[in-house]
Amino acid sequence: MVDPIPHLEALRRSPLAQLTDALAAGSGEAVALAEEPFLTMVSVRVEPSSAAAGRIGQVLGFELPQRCGEVAAVGHHAALWLSPDEWLVVSTAAPAALADQLAAALGADRGQVVDVSANRTTLALTGERAREVLEKGCPADLHPRAFGPGSAVTTTLARIPVLLWQTGPAEYRILPRSSFADYVARWLLDAMREWAGAQAR
Template identity: 35%
Template sequence: MAETLYPAHPLQAWKAALAELTWAVDGLMVKPEESMAAVDLRVDAAGPGAEAVERALGSALPVEPNTWTHTTDGQIIWLGPDEWLVTSKNARPHELEDSLGQVVSAHGGAAVDVSAQRTTIRLSGGRARELLSFGCSIDLRASAFPNGSSAQTSIGQTGVLILALGSGDDFRLFVRPSFAGYLADWLLDTSQEFRPAH
């Protein structure tokens, strides 16, 4: 009888250490998030395709660089003048790709499932900005990187897509699964700065 194989989370081996970090360091929460559907969307931001996407998702495509907006169950993240990352916690990847593809194909656009391309880590708490600043060259102060901001940048030696969530120090980091372990190790190592001395 064939054995059923289930995908493992890219950060399965780091979950315990990241959970320990959350209670060991006051003002810091680090949590690998469950996988979500993600579609790379290409469409003319000023054309009828963008309006069709807005009707389908219930939210306008963000046109200001380095911003994102909510949908009913996910986010639309600006990646370029005619490119966005659309995420959904409830849709299956192929369903999100198919539905968006049908919306934009008549307008010269395209939708491609990239769900397996990234995994996410949630980082929050009063120490979150300071921790990220040790390895990120962009200005992450709340005045420069407020809620609704996004950036394609590097943390340590790996590329990430970072989103500022909520009104406080709350971030979502998108990272390629093959680099997720490196990023987790970097977070664990750099957070030693905040651990109480014994």
């Protein structure tokens, strides 16, 4: 029997495939925007002090973060705190394999592990003007005194709910729902124009 997976992978299309050229044209030295498609995302809900949380941490290679806005990351995996008993695991590992491993770690204990990889895409906004671009439409305090590398918050950007994750001094990852990704990307391109000097098509 022929394995159907290669055929399905060939048909796979990212939420922002239609904007690939526009993202490249709208980027410059001061600020750049690109899609990082098809990252694995797994929603994890578990009692933070439970044995199941400990087993999940062993699979990931780190303890689940315990504070609002905190991110824990090692190797291919990162866990973003969403609420006292909820995390989003973002990874470059295969989605089914990671979800199965985390579900096995949860076992029969109370909680939930769900592969939500198709629910969002990831936009990488980088450059010395990246924070200024975000501040045009994000109500969160993004000043370094309040928000820095290794932080992630649920907020809005141009009135669209997003998960905003700062991965470096001038590097951000923006995770909108796939259905809103086109709007968010076009808004960002417009907000970048004064520095990048290119218009989205």
